[in-house]
Amino acid sequence: xxxxxxxxxxxxxxxxxxxxxxxxxxxxxxxxxxxxxxxxxxxxxxxxxxxxxxxxxxxxxxxxxxxxxxxxxxxxxxxxxxxxxxxxxxxxxxxxxxxxxxxxxxxxxxxxxxxxxxxxxxxxxxxxxxxxxxxxxxxxxxxxxxxxxxxxxxxxxxxxxxxxxxxxxxxxxxxxxxxxxxxxxxxxxxxxxxxxxxxxxxxxxxxxxxxxxxxxxxxxxxxxxxxxxxxxxxxxxxxxxxxxxxxxxxxxxxxxxxxxxxxxxxxxxxxxxxxxxxxxxxxxxxxxxxxxxxxxxxxxxxxxxxxxxxxxxxxxxxxxxxxxxxxxxxxxxxxxxxxxxxxxxxxxxxxxxxxxxxxxxxxxxxxxxxxxxxxxxxxx
Amino acid sequence: xxxxxxxxxxxxxxxxxxxxxxxxxxxxxxxxxxxxxxxxxxxxxxxxxxxxxxxxxxxxxxxxxxxxxxxxxxxxxxxxxxxxxxxxxxxxxxxxxxxxxxxxxxxxxxxxxxxxxxxxxxxxxxxxxxxxxxxxxxxxxxxxxxxxxxxxxxxxxxxxxxxxxxxxxxxxxxxxxxxxxxxxxxxxxxxxxxxxxxxxxxxxxxxxxxxxxxxxxxxxxxxxxxxxxxxx
Numbered sequence: 001x002x003x004x005x006x007x008x009x010x011x012x013x014x015x016x017x018x019x020x021x022x023x024x025x026x027x028x029x030x031x032x033x034x035x036x037x038x039x040x041x042x043x044x045x046x047x048x049x050x051x052x053x054x055x056x057x058x059x060x061x062x063x064x065x066x067x068x069x070x071x072x073x074x075x076x077x078x079x080x081x082x083x084x085x086x087x088x089x090x091x092x093x094x095x096x097x098x099x100x101x102x103x104x105x106x107x108x109x110x111x112x113x114x115x116x117x118x119x120x121x122x123x124x125x126x127x128x129x130x131x132x133x134x135x136x137x138x139x140x141x142x143x144x145x146x147x148x149x150x151x152x153x154x155x156x157x158x159x160x161x162x163x164x165x166x167x168x169x170x171x172x173x174x175x176x177x178x179x180x181x182x183x184x185x186x187x188x189x190x191x192x193x194x195x196x197x198x199x200x201x202x203x204x205x206x207x208x209x210x211x212x213x214x215x216x217x218x219x220x221x222x223x224x225x226x227x228x229x230x231x232x233x234x235x236x237x238x239x240x241x242x243x244x245x246x247x248x249x250x251x252x253x254x255x256x257x258x259x260x261x262x263x264x265x266x267x268x269x270x271x272x273x274x275x276x277x278x279x280x281x282x283x284x285x286x287x288x289x290x291x292x293x294x295x296x297x298x299x300x301x302x303x304x305x306x307x308x309x310x311x312x313x314x315x316x317x318x319x320x321x322x323x324x325x326x327x328x329x330x331x332x333x334x335x336x337x338x339x340x341x342x343x344x345x346x347x348x349x350x351x352x353x354x355x356x357x358x359x360x361x362x363x364x365x366x367x368x369x370x371x372x373x374x375x376x377x378x379x380x
Numbered sequence: 381x382x383x384x385x386x387x388x389x390x391x392x393x394x395x396x397x398x399x400x401x402x403x404x405x406x407x408x409x410x411x412x413x414x415x416x417x418x419x420x421x422x423x424x425x426x427x428x429x430x431x432x433x434x435x436x437x438x439x440x441x442x443x444x445x446x447x448x449x450x451x452x453x454x455x456x457x458x459x460x461x462x463x464x465x466x467x468x469x470x471x472x473x474x475x476x477x478x479x480x481x482x483x484x485x486x487x488x489x490x491x492x493x494x495x496x497x498x499x500x501x502x503x504x505x506x507x508x509x510x511x512x513x514x515x516x517x518x519x520x521x522x523x524x525x526x527x528x529x530x531x532x533x534x535x536x537x538x539x540x541x542x543x544x545x546x547x548x549x550x551x552x553x554x555x556x557x558x559x560x561x562x563x564x565x566x567x568x569x570x571x572x573x574x575x576x577x578x579x580x581x582x583x584x585x586x587x588x589x590x591x592x593x594x595x596x597x598x599x600x601x602x603x604x605x606x607x608x609x610x611x612x
Contacts, residue, residue, distance in 0.1 A: 134607050184592030185607060192604035203440040211589055218596070223604075265438025274442060 001335045002346050003328045004044025005037055005320070006079040006236065006303040009057035012310035015258045020310075026056050027063070029313045034067040036317055038074040040324025046077035046109065046303055051085075051118055054260075061094040068102035075349075076102055079198075079236075079303065080111025080179045083140070084132040085122035087156060092143035092164040099169040104350030109177035109198050109234075110137060112186075124155070130185050131155075137176075137189065141365045144173035172353045175362070177234055180212070187212055191219030194361040196232035196347055199296075201276050202305060203261065206295045209235070209276075213296040223368070225361060229340070232347050234301035235292055238277045241322045245280035251315075252279045259309035282326040289327075290334055298339040300347045302331070382417045382560045384408060385457035389426040389464040389475035396497045398425070400529045401463040404495055407550035408461065417560050422453050426478045433474065436481040443481065450478075451587075455486040459493070459557040462515065466498035470510040479514060483587050488519030491556035493549050494526040504528040523552035 007030055013020040021029065034045040045067065047057045057063065064076040076098070081091060099106045112133050113119070116126040124132060135153050142149050143164040152158040168174070177196035180186035181204060190197040197216040199209045213233055220231035242248035249268065256268045256279075271277050278288040293299060304323065307316045339345060353362050361367035386405050390397030401423070409419045426433075432444040443451060454460065464475040479487075494511045496503070507526035515522045527549045533542040595601045 130607075135609075138608060182587070182589060184589055185602075188592075188602075188604050188607070204442055208589070211593065215589065215592060215596070262439045265440075266435040266442075270435065271439065274444065 001299070001332060001339075002043040002075070002301045003323070003331065004042045004046060004075070004077075004301070004303050005033060005306055005323075006044075006046040006048070006077075007033065007057070007307050008048045008079075008305070009050060009055045010260060010308050011054040011056060012260060012308065014310040014312055015254050023056050029307070029316075030057070030063065031067055031070070032313065033307055033316060033320070034074065034076075035070055036320045038071045040320050042074070042320070042324060042328065044075045044077055044301065044303060046079040048079050049082050051121060052115065061098045064106070065098055065101050068098065068105065071105075073105075075105050075107065077106070077177075078108045079200075080109045080113075082113045083110040083136050084112045084126075084129055085119055085124050086136075088136040088140040088143060089156075089159075089162070089164060092140055093166075095174055096144070096164065096166050096168045099174055099350070100166055104169050106350070107175040107177065107196075107347065109179045109196075111179045112183075128155070130183065133186065134189065137178075138365070141173070141193070144168050145363065145365050169350065170354050172350065172363070174350070175348050175353060177232075177347075182208070182212065184212075184215055187216035188219055191216050191225075191231070192223055192367065194220065194223065194225035194367050196234060196300070198234035198301070198303075199236065201236040201292075202238050203275060205274055206276060206292070210295040213299075217297065225367070227342070229297050229343050232344070233296055233299035234303065234347070235296065235299060236276075236303050236305060237289060237292070238275075238305045239285045239289075239319075239323075239327075240279045240306075241282050241285055241319060241327070243281060245284055248279050248281065255309040255311055263309075282322055285327050286330050286334070289331055293335060293338065298335070298343045300344060381420050382412050382557060383453075383456055383458045384412070384419050384421045385453050385460045386421060386423045387426060387454075387460065387462040387475070387478070388423065389472045389478070390497070391427055391465070391472075391474075395465070396529065396531065396534060397463050397465045397495075399534065400495050400497050400527065401461060403546050404461045404463065404493060404527060404550060407546050408459065408493070408553055411550050411554040412557075415554060415559070422457075424450050424453065426472075426475055429478060430474055433477050433481055437477055441481070447481065451482050451486060454482060454490075457490055458560070459491045459553055460487070460520070461493045461495065461553070462511070463495035463497070464511065466496055466503040466506045469503065470506060471496070471514070476514065479518065485519065487515070490520050491523065491553055492520040493523050493553040495528070495549075496526070497529050499531050501528075501530040501532065504530070521556050523549055523556060525549040525552055 009030060011021060011023060011026045037045045047060050047063055049057055049060050051058050060078050068076055095108055112129045119126045132155055135155055139151055147163055149159050149162050177198045178186050178190035179198040179200060181200055187197055199212055201209045217228035217231045221228040240248050240252040253268050257263060262271060272279060278285050306319045386401050388398050388401035405421060412419045429447055429450055432447040436443050436447055464471045492515050494507050494515060496507050496511060507528055512522055525545060525548050527545050529542055533540045
């Protein structure tokens with residue numbers, strides 16, 4: 001099981017001091033958070049991608065490349081990479097380059113983006129969101145797996161004999177997750193390719209998250225990638241911890257009350273009851289997080305949102321110390337103890353995918369292409 | 381069985397909005413029984429969902445369990461009666477916010493009888509100027525006759541015409557409501573034994589995930605190859 005942090009990169013005033021960090025401070029803070037993740041023994045750092053204020057993370061591979069140079073073990077990921085508004089050609093090249101620079105410590109998560117005005121800035125239209133995600137991702141798979149691609153589709157200019165450079169590290173593309181809160185088509189897409197499925201698990205009830213994940217699991221099995229409980233699942237989560245839970249609540253409440261997205265709405269208590277938000281002692285976070293596996297089955301990656309809503313960097317780094325020292329070691333043991341042997345502990349690493357070889361579905365553009373070419377009867 | 385959902389957005393108790401909603405409900409139920417159908421009526425007092433509505437609106441769209449049940453009731457309704465008080469020359473803000481936090485599409489194709497109440501007859505066009513466009517936007521089939529009741533209507537005798545309007549609107553609503561499967565003169569389907577279906581129409585679900593789950597269960601799930609379009 002992997003643990004990490006994911007950042008949305010918001011520049012938000014600290015409501016307790018009124019101070020707003022500069023964009024430069026926020027960018028540097030994200031880098032420090034990533035380095036801290038490795039230092040305290042976390043496995044993953046993931047950055048969001050946004051192209052509008054108050055967010056700074058418009059250029060994920062630039063940031064992740066810089067972090068790669070300052071870390072040795074950390075897996076670098078995204079949350080999410082916009083498969084709708086980015087040109088798949090550019091995604092293919094940027095992330096192959098990052099793979100080489102990071103020695104394979106890279107995977108990425110596809111997402112659509114839900115802000116309508118952003119799409120036309122990149123020549124697209126949000127009404128085509130799902131169709132863009134479907135077409136662009138399939139092209140991306142080809143660009144990473146076929147040395148020479150001739151392609152024509154609906155949303156970008158045709159490609160004639162095009163080769164994306166550099167080729168993926170060791171000829172093996174990075175592992176891909178598909179993130180969606182509520183679109184069944186995306187769960188289906190992840191299942192079809194045998195990719196991972198990530199649920200952000202922050203704004204919705206655990207019941208809803210569980211239904212989305214289980215739809216993905218059933219379809220993963222339907223497409224013959226393994227048993228439903230072997231599908232690769234990641235979850236988000238949101239925590240704030242102090243030794244005494246009352247102190248955690250007292251300190252976090254002013255940030256919660258005015259936070260972007262849900263501020264001025266539900267109370268901290270209501271939101272803690274209805275969503276996976278946990279504000280309290282490390283033990284409370286451990287107990288709550290373990291219940292996630294009861295809801296979605298044993299899963300492979302847990303990412304925490306800890307650096308938003310104007311929380312000062314010092315506080316965020318303290319939270320990461322608590323995660324690394326008190327929470328994650330216990331979670332590793334407990335999750336490992338409950339996981340059946342046939343369920344993978346971690347999502348596939350670069351080394352795993354290299355070892356899996358070219359018969360593995362990950363190595364093929366369409367997982368079933370080979371079966372179809374051999375005229376094998378399609379499974380019902 | 382015909383599922384009738386009544387949305388009533390009055391704030392006081394007793395409220396004249398609820399009184400109008402009850403009269404409309406009784407008239408619609410009578411009409412349905414005349415047609416040989418058994419109405420099953422759910423009344424949603426929007427006031428009781430008020431804080432849930434605001435939390436959903438400000439909390440990133442997450443509906444409380446109570447609001448989720450209301451959403452499902454509306455989604456599964458065969459017909460809806462929607463009655464709002466008039467505030468500042470328009471529908472109640474709470475009523476509008478309630479509609480805003482429902483899953484998009486839950487009212488699509490559903491027959492709706494609109495009603496409104498106010499202190500004075502001078503607001504009687506609110507149904508046509510404010511309420512009807514909202515319901516039309518949501519894809520509802522809105523009956524031609526909206527029923528407006530001013531305070532004076534409740535004091536007046538038959539001369540105000542309220543009773544006649546109630547009856548006419550109820551008739552229109554029932555005419556638009558597809559006959560229940562299994563009702564006399566309508567051939568039943570097998571579906572009714574497994575899951576109650578709206579009369580003669582397609583089953584609608586409260587959200588895309590529920591729709592996908594149902595499609596998966598009945599084997600009509602859209603496989604990914606179809607989303608992918610053509611082989612590339």
